[in-house]
Amino acid sequence: MSTTLPAHLPAHEGEHRDPLGAKMGMWLFLLTELILFGGAFLLYAAYRARFAADFHYASTLLNPLIGGVNTLVLLTSSLTMVLSIAALERGLRRPAVLFLGATIGLGLTFLVVKACEWSGKIGHGLFPGSTELVERTAGENIFFGLYYGMTGLHALHVVIGLGLLIWMFALIARRPRVRVTLPAPAGESVRLATAGGRALWSDAVGAEAAAIEVSVVYERHDELLAGNLPRLDNTGLYWHLVDIIWIFLFPLLYLIT
Amino acid sequence: MAEQAAKAHGPVSYGRYVMVWLSLLILTAATVTAAGLAFGRWSILAAILIAAVKGTLVLFYFMHLKYESAILKLFMTVALLTLAIIMILTFADLSFR
Numbered sequence A: 001m002s003t004t005l006p007a008h009l010p011a012h013e014g015e016h017r018d019p020l021g022a023k024m025g026m027w028l029f030l031l032t033e034l035i036l037f038g039g040a041f042l043l044y045a046a047y048r049a050r051f052a053a054d055f056h057y058a059s060t061l062l063n064p065l066i067g068g069v070n071t072l073v074l075l076t077s078s079l080t081m082v083l084s085i086a087a088l089e090r091g092l093r094r095p096a097v098l099f100l101g102a103t104i105g106l107g108l109t110f111l112v113v114k115a116c117e118w119s120g121k122i123g124h125g126l127f128p129g130s131t132e133l134v135e136r137t138a139g140e141n142i143f144f145g146l147y148y149g150m151t152g153l154h155a156l157h158v159v160i161g162l163g164l165l166i167w168m169f170a171l172i173a174r175r176p177r178v179r180v181t182l183p184a185p186a187g188e189s190v191r192l193a194t195a196g197g198r199a200l201w202s203d204a205v206g207a208e209a210a211a212i213e214v215s216v217v218y219e220r221h222d223e224l225l226a227g228n229l230p231r232l233d234n235t236g237l238y239w240h241l242v243d244i245i246w247i248f249l250f251p252l253l254y255l256i257t
Numbered sequence B: 001m002a003e004q005a006a007k008a009h010g011p012v013s014y015g016r017y018v019m020v021w022l023s024l025l026i027l028t029a030a031t032v033t034a035a036g037l038a039f040g041r042w043s044i045l046a047a048i049l050i051a052a053v054k055g056t057l058v059l060f061y062f063m064h065l066k067y068e069s070a071i072l073k074l075f076m077t078v079a080l081l082t083l084a085i086i087m088i089l090t091f092a093d094l095s096f097r
Helices: A019-050 A052-060 A064-089 A093-123 A138-173 A221-254 B002-009 B014-036 B042-062 B070-094
Strands: A177-183 A189-193 A199-204 A211-217
Touching: A019 A052, A019 A138, A019 A221, A019 B070, A052 A138, A064 A093, A064 A221, A064 B014, A064 B042, A093 A138, A093 A221, A138 A221, A221 B014, A221 B042, B014 B042
Parallel strands: none
Antiparallel strands: A177 A211, A189 A199
């Protein structure tokens, strides 16, 4: 005589999802970021108009190769970001996770390069308030104030972006696990089957068994998408904005010689 | 809703993203090259123009704005116009001091 015990996998998280609302919310936030950095760029423009020669000279003290490498790093990280989203759209969890990992790696690379660049400058005495800098002209001081201020604010956004990316990595990479404990009919055999009757697993139960613990690792395809795709989309939007800001920062700081 | 709109177009292919990325790399090379040439006063304009093209590529394709609903495109337009007005008014002041 067999006993059938139904085991229910828990229902997925709340039904209250508003992907369009979430997307609009993120876009509105990005627009505020645009105004924030726009203000900084305006400051740059105003002072550059006034101290054109000093800005030209001070820019030669920066290394365009480092700036260029960082530009390539961020552009590529934007590519891996959209590839991750594209993979998730198609329900491919593993490529999505791999591309997301690549994005994180490239973001960290950017920060490491930036840190090396800053330590180099600081080592040469070129930092706000240094005696070396104070002895230079007003225009050069303003240039370096803008350099540290703008790249610093941008780097802060990269750090925040990396936090979001790592969070998304954790969300998408995890495999939800359900644990069901059932009373054991000693000496019997146990068969795990879907509601439709498809057999998943079977084995005999030892005579001393007191309980069977069945761990089910499940992945709901629709849940993988519905739960994570809007979030990954919005994380991507933030990351691309960080990239766009650097696209403008690079020529204005490094290439105006 | 927007998801359904995207699905109606079909998800963007991997290849298109790679093409956009290659264009961005080429434009980066162009901006570095242009900086090396002696355009004088126009070099900054060239740099900003190329940066604007790169930014537009990221905005339209990577950030999907090309495929989004009209309201989001309106958001972006209004924000950019606002920024432009702020900059123009500031320089209208600064230029005559």
